[in-house]
Amino acid sequence: MDTPRSKRQLNCRICGSGNLRVYLDLGSTPLANSYLRKGDLSAEEFREELALQICLDCGLSQLTTVVNPDLMFKQYLYVSSTTETFRNHCVDLAGSAAVVAGCRPGDWVLDIASNDGCLLSKFRDLGMQVVGVDPAENLAAEASKAGIPTLCTYWSHETAEAVVAGYGRPQVITATNVFAHADDVHGFVQAVDRCLSPKGLFVIECPYVLDFIEKNEFDTAYHEHLSYIGIHPMQVLMGKHGMRIFKVEYFEGIHGGTIRVFVGREGEYPFDASVERFLRKEQEFGIREFRRYEAFGERILANKQRLLKLMGRLHAEGKTIWAYGASAKGNTLMNFFGMTSQLVPVVLDDNPKKWDWYTPGAHMRITGIQELVSAKVDYLLLLAWNFEPEIRGRCQAVGYAGRFILPIPDVRILESANAPKEMRGGA
Numbered sequence: 001m002d003t004p005r006s007k008r009q010l011n012c013r014i015c016g017s018g019n020l021r022v023y024l025d026l027g028s029t030p031l032a033n034s035y036l037r038k039g040d041l042s043a044e045e046f047r048e049e050l051a052l053q054i055c056l057d058c059g060l061s062q063l064t065t066v067v068n069p070d071l072m073f074k075q076y077l078y079v080s081s082t083t084e085t086f087r088n089h090c091v092d093l094a095g096s097a098a099v100v101a102g103c104r105p106g107d108w109v110l111d112i113a114s115n116d117g118c119l120l121s122k123f124r125d126l127g128m129q130v131v132g133v134d135p136a137e138n139l140a141a142e143a144s145k146a147g148i149p150t151l152c153t154y155w156s157h158e159t160a161e162a163v164v165a166g167y168g169r170p171q172v173i174t175a176t177n178v179f180a181h182a183d184d185v186h187g188f189v190q191a192v193d194r195c196l197s198p199k200g201l202f203v204i205e206c207p208y209v210l211d212f213i214e215k216n217e218f219d220t221a222y223h224e225h226l227s228y229i230g231i232h233p234m235q236v237l238m239g240k241h242g243m244r245i246f247k248v249e250y251f252e253g254i255h256g257g258t259i260r261v262f263v264g265r266e267g268e269y270p271f272d273a274s275v276e277r278f279l280r281k282e283q284e285f286g287i288r289e290f291r292r293y294e295a296f297g298e299r300i301l302a303n304k305q306r307l308l309k310l311m312g313r314l315h316a317e318g319k320t321i322w323a324y325g326a327s328a329k330g331n332t333l334m335n336f337f338g339m340t341s342q343l344v345p346v347v348l349d350d351n352p353k354k355w356d357w358y359t360p361g362a363h364m365r366i367t368g369i370q371e372l373v374s375a376k377v378d379y380l381l382l383l384a385w386n387f388e389p390e391i392r393g394r395c396q397a398v399g400y401a402g403r404f405i406l407p408i409p410d411v412r413i414l415e416s417a418n419a420p421k422e423m424r425g426g427a
């Protein structure tokens with residue numbers, strides 16, 4: 001049932017087909033970025049269905065329910081420039097986009113959902129003029145203070161008009177990790193078309209749906225993340241707006257597998273062989289075949305049983321288990337697996353802005369790695385499993401001698417390099 005807080009997704013967001021089938025139901029969960037203060041822990045949290053369905057016509061994987069964005073994006077604790085990997089990735093993206101679009105110093109660049117301005121600062125380093133758009137009031141204010149002019153609003157036709165009137169038409173428009181969050185993707189692309197200069201370049205980055213399925217990355221499903229994108233459905237979308245994907249790049253280490261999609265108006269850019277390569281790969285995978293998604297759903301349920309069994313046994317043995325990585329991913333995993341603060345009381349995170357908050361649903365207290373030094377912890381559940389080598393290194397550097405549990409793509413236990421010899425081998 002539709003309410004002011006959420007609505008059902010009955011037709012495909014891209015092609016409009018009603019030929020949708022559900023393949024994984026993660027249950028009714030709180031919003032993955034709605035962190036709580038201690039005083040709010042007894043209040044009832046907003047919960048909504050979190051389930052995935054596939055469009056059998058165009059191959060777009062999408063949530064069954066769309067939560068009102070005002071409930072999700074007004075205050076965002078995630079700050080993109082906190083990880084070095086991400087900062088380096090921004091340098092690469094700015095350099096690559098500037099070359100492909102043939103930018104000259106002084107050209108305008110617009111970043112949609114510009115967060116704290118990290119990516120735009122890299123374009124500015126190349127001599128370009130920059131402007132950002134982001135609905136999170138705290139982040140927009142932070143970026144503007146750092147010299148990156150930022151309009152605090154959602155991306156829309158009106159926002160596109162305001163950019164053109166105030167700054168002119170950008171030669172490059174970037175949208176990293178936001179396209180999958182957009183409900184009205186047609187409105188999104190139309191607004192880009194309104195704004196972009198005639199020979200301009202539009203670059204989208206988002207997690208790749210084939211990695212999502214093949215690497216069991218179900219924890220990247222949360223209410224903000226409405227679409228799970230492949231090149232095939234994206235090309236269908238662009239074709240409806242006189243645009244075309246002409247080149248695709250792939251980054252295995254970013255968000256568990258990310259595609260960078262270069263889009264231009266029909267005929268403006270030479271067609272790169274990478275597009276055909278990705279389309280063929282998706283065809284061979286079976287991007288529109290329900291059985292591929294159904295098998296994924298079954299693997300995730302089996303994974304859940306294995307992890308719960310292990311955690312239950314360790315808890316019964318009196319072991320202390322903490323977690324690492326208070327992210328949206330971690331919250332999906334903890335809530336889908338039904339874990340609570342009795343089982344995992346504390347989660348460590350590198351972002352000091354999150355310290356002393358509590359995770360939604362599971363209510364784990366968030367703190368920094370400094371607490372690990374004095375606490376007697378036996379196991380660390382790596383919720384940020386995609387940063388496993390860095391996190392292990394950091395924990396070992398502060399003297400942590402316990403073990404690590406990797407939950408995805410399959411449950412595994414790893415020793416700390418600091419573990420005494422007699423502890424090594426077997427769990």
Ligand SMILES: [Zn+2]
Nearest residue numbers: 012015055058
């Ligand atoms: Zn579709």
